Amino acid sequence: MVKQGYKQTEIGIIPEDWEVKFVKEFTDCTAGGTPSTQIKEYWNGNIPWMNSGELNKKKVYDVENSITELGYNNSSTKLIPEKCVLIGLAGQGKTRGTVAINFMELCINQSIGAFLPSKQYITEYLFYNLENRYEEIRGLSSGDGGRGGLNLQILKSLQIPLPPLPEQEAIAEALSDADAWIASLEQLIAKKRLIKQGAMQELLTPRDDWESKSLFEIADKKRDLFNDGDWIESEHIIDEGIRLVQTGNIGIGKFLNKGGRKYISEKSFNDLKCKEIKEGDLLICRLAEPAGRACIFPKTEDYNSVTSVDVTIFRPDVQKYNREFLMYTFCTNEWFTDIIEKVGGTTHKRISRGNLGGVSIKIPSLSEQTRIATILSDMDAELEALEQKLSKARQIKQGMMQELLTGRIRL
Numbered sequence: 001m002v003k004q005g006y007k008q009t010e011i012g013i014i015p016e017d018w019e020v021k022f023v024k025e026f027t028d029c030t031a032g033g034t035p036s037t038q039i040k041e042y043w044n045g046n047i048p049w050m051n052s053g054e055l056n057k058k059k060v061y062d063v064e065n066s067i068t069e070l071g072y073n074n075s076s077t078k079l080i081p082e083k084c085v086l087i088g089l090a091g092q093g094k095t096r097g098t099v100a101i102n103f104m105e106l107c108i109n110q111s112i113g114a115f116l117p118s119k120q121y122i123t124e125y126l127f128y129n130l131e132n133r134y135e136e137i138r139g140l141s142s143g144d145g146g147r148g149g150l151n152l153q154i155l156k157s158l159q160i161p162l163p164p165l166p167e168q169e170a171i172a173e174a175l176s177d178a179d180a181w182i183a184s185l186e187q188l189i190a191k192k193r194l195i196k197q198g199a200m201q202e203l204l205t206p207r208d209d210w211e212s213k214s215l216f217e218i219a220d221k222k223r224d225l226f227n228d229g230d231w232i233e234s235e236h237i238i239d240e241g242i243r244l245v246q247t248g249n250i251g252i253g254k255f256l257n258k259g260g261r262k263y264i265s266e267k268s269f270n271d272l273k274c275k276e277i278k279e280g281d282l283l284i285c286r287l288a289e290p291a292g293r294a295c296i297f298p299k300t301e302d303y304n305s306v307t308s309v310d311v312t313i314f315r316p317d318v319q320k321y322n323r324e325f326l327m328y329t330f331c332t333n334e335w336f337t338d339i340i341e342k343v344g345g346t347t348h349k350r351i352s353r354g355n356l357g358g359v360s361i362k363i364p365s366l367s368e369q370t371r372i373a374t375i376l377s378d379m380d381a382e383l384e385a386l387e388q389k390l391s392k393a394r395q396i397k398q399g400m401m402q403e404l405l406t407g408r409i410r411l
Helices: 052-057 069-073 123-132 134-138 152-156 165-203 266-271 323-329 333-340 353-357 366-404
Strands: 006-009 012-015 019-022 029-031 043-050 065-067 078-080 085-088 099-102 106-108 112-115 159-162 211-214 226-228 242-245 262-264 282-285 294-296 305-307 311-314 360-363
Touching: 029 078, 029 152, 043 069, 052 085, 052 099, 085 123, 099 123, 112 152, 123 134, 123 159, 123 165, 123 366, 165 366, 226 353, 242 266, 282 323, 294 323, 323 360, 323 366
Parallel strands: 043 106, 242 305
Antiparallel strands: 006 012, 019 159, 029 112, 043 065, 078 106, 085 099, 085 112, 211 360, 226 311, 242 262, 282 294, 282 311
16 A cells, blocks of 8 residues: 555655656756777867766766867767766676766766756756666666667656655765765775785784794694695585585685585595584685685684685694784785796696695794784774674665665655
8 A cells, every 4th residue: 555645656656746757858868979099189188088987986076088179079979067967878897877977077988878967856866866776777778688788768768756856955965975974984994904004014024033934844744734625526516514615715814705605415525535624724725816815714604614625724733823924924915926936737727735835934933923913813803893884884875775765764
């Protein structure tokens, strides 16, 4: 049932005082063009020219290219006013359907459509409406399977719910505030990452009293402390049982607990004489890209786990070595440079376990290892907390869009 104050429309239930209009009823659309890149006199002039890749900026205050008046006059590009809603028309990537707003007068290429300003709508409101309908709009693409792209006819035929102008403005302002919150978190995370990068460079640069040892020496030259995972072929892989940790689960300094998990049966585990990996093991991926990336295997919800033959299980004595320190060492540019020199293979680049064991690193005393690892792990914990906060902010914004752009919450 439609509750009081709302009405059923072609695009769903909306407030009674909202209208539903085709784009062509309240504004016009246009697309651009590209001057010939073979004629240098057409380029590097004083007319800003935007390509579709720049739609990812979302708010466009500057563009990479410019054209001359000669280029403008000899192409189908158009000069559009500021505060148009721009949309990607072509391409199989994410650009098609991506929206942005230009805050400067500029020309656009043929893969960008522009909704021209109108007194009947607030630019930012239309931007958020279309952003919220990204997948729907991509699905309207012409051509085989929707791969052909969008066109002006499709854009003009879009139906848009239009609240009264003051409410459009209020919705746009609320969502703009959410975007500003998200942007501030993204900037803070980027800053913290740079600080951590600098700290790693400073803390992990060897001192004169650091000792040089190969990985196999750190493993006390014991095969059971430095061994490969198991050769597990596709016929052994099932949907539940003993977890199979794959090379894709090993990131640079981070275990990637992805979906699409693979398992083997207990029978396969016993038949193949698999090695069980345990919480705290260092896992080093010998397969590119990049070879040598490593992480510490965390506690997971899976009772037992094994890993593939392209992963080395490294278990240095914790009474002598801090495994977090070693993991951070395996994240440095110097480490990857050493690994690349020992990588072999043609189609599948990898480093052999023997060559990996022969790679030497410089390490300080255990107390210094622990001090360095503590500083860097504290930074990682702060970054993880910020990333969780960012994820929550994005979820909140998505929820706001669902409520505000349908009129379920009124402003």
